[in-house]
Amino acid sequence: MKTKILSFVAIIAMTFATNAQRDLNSQPKPGPAPKVKLGKPEKFKLSNGLQVIMVENHKLPRVSASLSIDNKPYFEGNKAGVSGLLGGLLGNGTTSISKDDFNEKVDYLGANVGFSSSGAFASSLKKYFPEILGLMADGVKNPLFSKDEFDKEVERTLENLKNNEKNVTAIARRVESYLTYGKDHPFGEYTTPETIKNITLEDVKNNYNTYYRPNNAYLVVVGDINPRETKKLIKKLFSDWTKGTIPAYTMPKTTNPSKTEINFINMPNAVQSEIAVVNNVDLTLGDKDYYAGLLANNILGGGGTARLFMNLREDKGYTYGSYSRLSQSRYAGTFRATASVRNMVTDSAVVELQKEIKKIRFEKVSAEELKNAKAKYVGDFVMDVQKPRTVANYALNIARYNLPEDFYENYLENINSVTLEDLQNAAQKYFKGDKARIFITGKGIDVLTNLEKTTDYEIKYFDKKGNSTTKPEMNLPIPAGVTAASVVNNYFKVIGGKDKLDNIKSVFTVANGKVQGIDVVLTTKTASPNKTSTVVTGMGQTFMKNIFDGEKGYTEQQGRRFDFNEKQTEEAKSNRTPFEDEIYKSGKLDRIEAVDGSNAYVLKYNDLEVFYDVKTGYKVKTIKTVKTPRGDQQIPTNFSDYKEVNGVKFPHKIIQKMGPMELNFQVKEIKINEGVTDADFK
Numbered sequence: 001m002k003t004k005i006l007s008f009v010a011i012i013a014m015t016f017a018t019n020a021q022r023d024l025n026s027q028p029k030p031g032p033a034p035k036v037k038l039g040k041p042e043k044f045k046l047s048n049g050l051q052v053i054m055v056e057n058h059k060l061p062r063v064s065a066s067l068s069i070d071n072k073p074y075f076e077g078n079k080a081g082v083s084g085l086l087g088g089l090l091g092n093g094t095t096s097i098s099k100d101d102f103n104e105k106v107d108y109l110g111a112n113v114g115f116s117s118s119g120a121f122a123s124s125l126k127k128y129f130p131e132i133l134g135l136m137a138d139g140v141k142n143p144l145f146s147k148d149e150f151d152k153e154v155e156r157t158l159e160n161l162k163n164n165e166k167n168v169t170a171i172a173r174r175v176e177s178y179l180t181y182g183k184d185h186p187f188g189e190y191t192t193p194e195t196i197k198n199i200t201l202e203d204v205k206n207n208y209n210t211y212y213r214p215n216n217a218y219l220v221v222v223g224d225i226n227p228r229e230t231k232k233l234i235k236k237l238f239s240d241w242t243k244g245t246i247p248a249y250t251m252p253k254t255t256n257p258s259k260t261e262i263n264f265i266n267m268p269n270a271v272q273s274e275i276a277v278v279n280n281v282d283l284t285l286g287d288k289d290y291y292a293g294l295l296a297n298n299i300l301g302g303g304g305t306a307r308l309f310m311n312l313r314e315d316k317g318y319t320y321g322s323y324s325r326l327s328q329s330r331y332a333g334t335f336r337a338t339a340s341v342r343n344m345v346t347d348s349a350v351v352e353l354q355k356e357i358k359k360i361r362f363e364k365v366s367a368e369e370l371k372n373a374k375a376k377y378v379g380d381f382v383m384d385v386q387k388p389r390t391v392a393n394y395a396l397n398i399a400r401y402n403l404p405e406d407f408y409e410n411y412l413e414n415i416n417s418v419t420l421e422d423l424q425n426a427a428q429k430y431f432k433g434d435k436a437r438i439f440i441t442g443k444g445i446d447v448l449t450n451l452e453k454t455t456d457y458e459i460k461y462f463d464k465k466g467n468s469t470t471k472p473e474m475n476l477p478i479p480a481g482v483t484a485a486s487v488v489n490n491y492f493k494v495i496g497g498k499d500k501l502d503n504i505k506s507v508f509t510v511a512n513g514k515v516q517g518i519d520v521v522l523t524t525k526t527a528s529p530n531k532t533s534t535v536v537t538g539m540g541q542t543f544m545k546n547i548f549d550g551e552k553g554y555t556e557q558q559g560r561r562f563d564f565n566e567k568q569t570e571e572a573k574s575n576r577t578p579f580e581d582e583i584y585k586s587g588k589l590d591r592i593e594a595v596d597g598s599n600a601y602v603l604k605y606n607d608l609e610v611f612y613d614v615k616t617g618y619k620v621k622t623i624k625t626v627k628t629p630r631g632d633q634q635i636p637t638n639f640s641d642y643k644e645v646n647g648v649k650f651p652h653k654i655i656q657k658m659g660p661m662e663l664n665f666q667v668k669e670i671k672i673n674e675g676v677t678d679a680d681f682k
Helices: 005-016 082-089 099-108 126-141 147-164 168-181 193-198 201-211 227-238 290-301 307-315 343-362 367-384 388-401 411-416 420-430 444-454 484-495 498-502 566-574 580-586
Strands: 042-045 051-056 062-069 112-116 119-125 217-223 261-266 272-281 319-327 333-342 437-442 458-462 506-515 518-527 531-538 541-548 553-557 560-563 588-595 598-605 608-613 619-628 631-645 648-658 661-672
Touching (some): 042 227, 051 388, 062 126, 062 388, 082 201, 119 126, 147 168, 147 201, 168 261, 168 272, 168 437, 261 444, 272 343, 290 333, 290 367, 307 319, 307 333, 307 343, 319 343, 333 343, 343 420, 343 631, 437 444, 444 458, 484 498, 484 588, 484 648, 553 566, 580 598, 588 608, 598 619
Parallel strands (some): 261 437, 261 458
Antiparallel strands (some): 062 119, 062 217, 272 333, 272 437, 506 518, 506 661, 518 531, 531 541, 541 553, 598 608, 619 631, 631 648
């Protein structure tokens, strides 16, 4: 299969990607903060401890109910994942109704009912709500834990864990939590195949009987209700839900390092680095400096006009976005400043993140920045309080955090009272730039050399499980006698042999895929020595054409034609189709590198890196470096699922990532020496 697909799919991605246009220079002038009067929810408590909050709103004939079980987080240890399995099993029928009948009834009524290990949710039209709430209550009180459904849930969980082992973002978040909170902390532990295999159906039942109790739960009902009738309904449905004794648990305290350090997790398959500057904070909703902390974070990294975004994206072009978040918690809060950046600018991105954190800590923000941040919060708050769900959530927070009843009525006044000094004090208190962990999950061979040169922080190395490890090998020795030509020749051998390949004069390929949720068909035709035709269709129209007839070529996108320039023409002429690997023999055998756990020879040819598996000989990956207005960008393409067609093996699965988009193509048809004519290249 031609690596030319790489550039074709890149064009597809660019064709479908759109950039929202915003005016970043105009800021609406804030007016005085409005006086907010929240609607008063009705509250009552059942004898089993269930606390109920009702918000009456007749704008739409709909009602929703949300059950929140407000248990303190607990450590699951060698059975980590048991609560997740519980959440997956809830809703699979009850002792009085089968799973299929339950789902059929919900669908018939056009409603929604869902369950998790920490609660449940239901919504429907007003006239169906009593029946839907009854179904939710039945699922909460009388779940059916069958061995068959348990085995299915275990299998799904194990499959998801397996898939995540190659997911750079998932590994980054896992190790980050493990090291930030500690291995014995509920927020730090993670589910593994081993802990899942330790769990039995009885463990799930015990978890439900122990923790899924009403005496530490809240039921919030919002919508077109008659409070008195709804109260009767809730008492009827939930009063017989048995309360229990929730086990006491002392949560370990979290700590920050004595000085800032880099925690590096090597992921050889990473095409960009996941960076997070993290420190623990002690911040709870309603604390005196809570409002100043919110505003400081908003200015630093709260959105598309904040400092981090404007620096790392708009000014430097390192990333699609950089943000920060200050998370309050009754148990363990954190501050996080994040960015996903190209490998080659990882060190520079770390420098800029730390620079912005240091700046907001030690230099007062401008009065204009503070005014704009306040205006944003006022606007968002006023918009939110018009929603009945917001009134209910505020009432829930007041109950959970034991806040004053007028907490949210005074919210805007507290926001507006924050001074420049308050904001700087909060930034110094909560943004621990000098006592933080800088997590970098990325490709060590591309990142570490520059990182060591640019930063003075100690670099500690961790594996994908969060265990301390050593610095990854920066390269592996290439065996004597192995050259670029021998690697390519071996590839030709394993896919069918050079003699068979020489007899192939044309290849016609059809692949199905998705681009931003749209089903597309990629039709590729190639003919020796260098003719190519690629057409992308979908939704009954042609999205893109890329044609080269051996002498000249063009790209056509959305009805607009662009002829190849001189450089593109020369590059197309130099290609050798249908198998252009022949030209890579003149490239450089650069190194051996791991790809998805297996070593691969890496050949460099112009702006392309080509990876051939050391053991199988198959071509498994290419990385094309393209120039963009924001700097060089690497576009990786993975090849797998080799299948034989007329004695020659072709990859039938092609996956490419371009920025945040992942393009998956499955080859459905390959024709050799048929279906291709000169007319295809006109």
